[in-house]
Amino acid sequence: MNSLTNQFLIALPDMQDDRFHHSLILICEHNKDGALGIVLNKPSDLQFGEVLNSLKIDCDDDGIMDEIAYEGGPVNKECGFVIHSGTAKFQSSIQISQQLALTTSRDIIEQIANNNLQRQWLFCLGCSSWSAGQLEQEILNNSWLTVSADTDLVFSNSDDKWEKGLALLGIQPHQLSGDFGHA
Template sequence: MTASTLTGSLLVATPLLDEPPFRRSVILLLDHDDDGALGVVVNRAADLEVDRVLPDWSTTVNEPGVLFMGGPVGTDSALAVAEVIESADPPGWRECFGRIGLIDLDVPPALLEGAIQRMRIFAGYAGWSGGQLEGEITEGAWYVVPSEPDDVFGLRPEGLWRRVLRRQNDQMAFLATYPDDPTQN
């Protein structure tokens, strides 16, 4: 496995990874190479409306219109992940893969009007130094699976862990029924 092949993939926490903040998390990898990896947890909606933190962007983000907890690193900063329309190359846009990329939140939203199809804003991110993520995958902390656009922008982020596992074509699909507390089983 080469590092560059993981950009655009999902990291799905295995049941062995039972510690906050990554327990049952689903992370979209936005960048991954020999120097490390950067991603955002896409299934942790915060109880904070975007309108209260970044009011200029409140009409640009899609439902549920809240900030998401992107990871434990840099939680005082925000990353905007967006899907742009097919032919768009708006100012402040950095492609990560396909039509998914990062939007510079310092760019006035009016300059991006008509270019953004869907967008979410994340407080913080998840990051790994070179080789660290590969080591965690080898140790069994993460499953690496293909992403779908609705994984990032879907209306029900709280059930994403189970949905992503369920759609896999191997034994991983059975883990979607893994109990929240195996000792109660």
Template sequence: MELNPLNYSIKKLNALPLEKGRLLIAEPFMQDPHFKRSIVFICEHNSDGTVGLVINKTVGLQINEVLEDFPPFDAEVFLGGPVQAQRLFFIHKKGDLIPKSILVQGDIYWSGEFSILKELIQKGLITPNDIRFFLGYSGWEPEQIIGELKEESWLISPSSSELLFGETDPDDLWAAVLKEKGDQFAMMANFPEDPSFN
């Protein structure tokens, strides 16, 4: 970003390399409506590109309102990103129960057999704290994400099951994650969205 009210570089704070299982935290003044003050969980990162899901923006619907044939389940649907925005994606902690789950890190998986997922929910073997649903995903070509990191558009941060599947209000998550990272990051959490008001 061109305007940086702090006397340090976001690039210098990016001590972690980008890899699957990490978070991309949007810099405070990003104006892209898809990613403004967003947190993206990286599901895949390789030579073909990067795939992630925005974890702090909901669509205002429950999963049963998106899919009429889904069993009763108290789970919000998140706006994962602008790519394939009509398609449903999910991350979860039940890779041992859902066939074809893809391990991201630790106990965090994404995708899997959707029909089996619905059966497990009907049996009460999966709770809303085990899973997150998303419409669409966020995707970058290899050179694209490298360029955005060089432009200081993103902070790279570790993720955890507690953060991904916790009960923090999605609207508060961007600031909460920054504040947990220490004083320098906490200052960023308090910046106005429009730098002209700073």
């Protein structure tokens, strides 16, 4: 099994699960037990300041308070996931690549609130997960395209991350058809 860690999953237009329509997902961990990913392009109605207030963490930086929280996926929607640049030096982190890590512990939230995190970051509520073999089967069923993750795209504020993910493969959305087959 080839690991899909540090790959983007790009939902094909005929994705049957509405929760993943036009999703761009960063695979943070993939092994024999399954996979964990974070949707990168579904902004929520929640601002990061609301998360800080709920955790009773003070922050005086309006720019940080106004950051958008993203919907990382349908699993553990009450849990925060921070994708950030650099190494994983926090209480609960995994290193995705040399450039990217995922942290779920409060200490990174406090570092962000105090403006002490000199890294790029993206805050998401929830994640996406697959059991052993499930993601591989979904790829075989033509639900997803895969491409190596692009760090700049992970942290981009653009509204067209899905389209830009396709562009990494040299594909424009109008070129996709729902009529895929196997040779």
